[in-house]
Amino acid sequence: MTIHIQDLKFQCIIGILDFERTQEQDVIVNLEIDYTYNSEFINYADVAALLQDTMQKEKFLLIEDALEHLSALLKINFSNIILLNLKITKPSILPNCKVSVSNIYKFDS
Numbered sequence: 512m513t514i515h516i517q518d519l520k521f522q523c524i525i526g527i528l529d530f531e532r533t534q535e536q537d538v539i540v541n542l543e544i545d546y547t548y549n550s551e552f553i554n555y556a557d558v559a560a561l562l563q564d565t566m567q568k569e570k571f572l573l574i575e576d577a578l579e580h581l582s583a584l585l586k587i588n589f590s591n592i593i594l595l596n597l598k599i600t601k602p603s604i605l606p607n608c609k610v611s612v613s614n615i616y617k618f619d620s
Contacts (some may be wrong), residue, residue: 545594
């Protein structure tokens, strides 16, 4: 099975620039989770809440750090994940484009 969460948008502190450490900015999270479904499902509402709550609480410096932390946290909370494609976008950090960082995580089942 594959869960898709597209364009999960919220505000949080993320970044290394001075103003990014004091002013929340929009972020957009997209993910795909491939998981083994053996009568145990993954609640996508729980996934979305975990992502948003964690990013708002942790106030990451780098998107890369957020990706690594979130991937580990998702695997801990949802052990049947076998593949995770996670992307975090900062849509307003540059005036003429959106900036994203993504990674694909493969887990042993």
